[in-house]
Amino acid sequence: MKRRHVVLLPEAQADLLWIYDTVAHASGNLTAIRYIERIERFCLGLDYASERGTLRDDVRPGLRITGFERRLTVAFTVEGDQVVILRVFYGGANWEDELAPTAP
Secondary structure, eight states, X not given: OOBOEEEEOHHHHHHHHHHHHXXXXXXXXXXXXXHHHHHHHHHHGGGBSOSOSEEOTTTSTTOEXXXXXXXXXXXXXXXXXXXXXXXXXXXXXXXXXXXXXXXX
């Protein structure tokens, strides 16, 4: 199997910051840091056997969706030699609407 470079788009990085703030507010900074570290480790782990999760071409071409700890949805694509993390959705966020292409 092929290893790929994992890239987090600015939108995904902003999602992680929002998740950090939300968890830190509810449970403290240390808990939030540990949670974000687990999420980042999971995302970076998509470098190997990258074509996993559920393929959702019906929402966006090449979109793959996978869950993390029954609380997050990670949206990504596999593009050549890299995995592009598009967004990281927390809780029951409506990721389908967020990721669907906008009509012209």
